Amino acid sequence: MTATIEVPKRGLPVTIITGFLGSGKTTLLNHILNNQKGMRTAVLVNEFGEISIDAELIVSSEEDLVELNNGCICCTIRDDIAESVLRLMERSDKIDYLVVETTGLADPLPVALTFLGPELRDLTRLDSIITLVDATNFAPDLFNSNVAYSQIAYGDVILLNKIDLVEEAEIERLEKRIREIKEDARILRTVNSAVPLELILDTDLFQASSLPQEEAHVHDSHDHHDHEHDHDHCEHPDHHHSHPSHIEADGFNSLAFESDQPFSLDAFQNFLNELPDAVFRAKGVLWFEESPERHIFHLSGRRYTLSSDDWPRQPKNQLVLIGQRLDTARLREKLQACIARPATRGRGFGR
Structure with a gap:
């Protein structure tokens, strides 16, 4: 019997997926769409044309929205993330979970702060930030980029992807490098972004204390982790x-x-x-x-x-x-x- 996940009273749970171009974000989104059960999940992406959706799965399709028969909805981000989220939440059919994909060249911090800002903080709860890292294309000079650094520094879970294409010694070197940026990083090794969904969705891993201090103090009231869900x-x-x-x-x-x-x-x-x-x-x-x-x-x-x-x-x-x-x-x-x-x-x- 598949366990259905009740939405906590404190807002729609949100997972942000970040990572450099080609790291496997779209593959991960497909994996979520194909394997989630018992929840009505919405995926907010820059362009869902990249996501391969089986024609048989599509229930209806509008200009910037595709509805699937397994309860998922794919929606493109319009000009503004907050506006897109509010539009999704205004739909008559209830959404249980929201996954947001950032662009490969984006710092995830502004996206995270959108969910902690006044428009969305009472309606949503930031559950986790998932960062994909391409094990085959993880050149040290990436770390001269503030964006690549931020993607790892703010990631609650780091998926070290494409590990089937590199030697064990190289994987260990990459993990060591990631831990230099984020000491307590939770690193999962993956192939084709395949990971049990329980490890990345509804984990409540996000902590406002992981944000830069000047940003975090504004959101301290949002950092509640010794809570009790509705656990039926x-x-x-x-x-x-x-x-x-x-x-x-x-x-x-x-x-x-x-x-x-x-x-x-x-x-x-x-x-x-x-x-x-x-x-x-x-x-x-x-x-x-x-x-x-x-x-x-x-x-x-x-x-x-x-x-x-x-x-x-x-x-x-x-x-x-x-x-x-x-x-x-x-x-x-x-x-x-x-x-x-x-x-x-x-x-x-x-x-």
């Missing part, structure tokens, strides 16, 4: 719907864990403390022996949120971990070790 969609964490097998060839993999026994809260906290960096995303519903409530868990990068409500049915643990080259057997073993020992059962509220 988490009941069936689904680990298949955006993991076609060709993605797994690029080293992305996932682990689905279920147990009808509760976790020990301390043991699970230790598990999180030791979680390898290769785990980029996790989500699920958790049952702790110390609590009678259902706990809804989301992890993106190093940050996680835990909210709680009542169990609608028999309690159980359901958790999905997504990452790159994960040792799933070892992770499963560690999760199994989090299950509360029978001798301690009953001291808490476990049912």
Whole structure:
């Protein structure tokens, strides 16, 4: 069953895609359009003529808008991004998610600030900035360009693309160079921009503190990350719907864990403390022996949120971990070790 993602009450989530010409932005947009399910996604681009859209997918086509039968809408940016977003949001059919592609020669900062500005900040929420980097065309002199520097400095996720065309030593050199610009960069290695959508959409990775300080202080009130979503969609964490097998060839993999026994809260906290960096995303519903409530868990990068409500049915643990080259057997073993020992059962509220 595909999990549908509820839109948080605090505005339409927005992901900005940036990166130099030829880095794979259009390929990534196609990947999103072809693989998103359960959400009505709008893609705002400079020119959607570049996006290869199957004729059978098109429901209707206007001058600057194409509607697809999988719920996606492609729209070209008119003169002004804010105006284009407002036009999209005025449509009678609700949009769940917005992806904006910048031009290859653009600094993403002005685009980000548009969503934090007075026209859009109460209607939208900037979820993440995704930067594509072409591993085959990553000459050091690119870094003399303020635009290339900014694209990496403001990227919440860096997709190091076309890694199938370069040697491992070169990839490692590029990653080191990226980390010199952004120390804690989350770098995903990709081929043909193929990445599980859970790692780039609805991740809530954007932080206003990553903007230049003179810009950021204006938007501090927007930087809220220890929040609680409306988590009804988490009941069936689904680990298949955006993991076609060709993605797994690029080293992305996932682990689905279920147990009808509760976790020990301390043991699970230790598990999180030791979680390898290769785990980029996790989500699920958790049952702790110390609590009678259902706990809804989301992890993106190093940050996680835990909210709680009542169990609608028999309690159980359901958790999905997504990452790159994960040792799933070892992770499963560690999760199994989090299950509360029978001798301690009953001291808490476990049912």
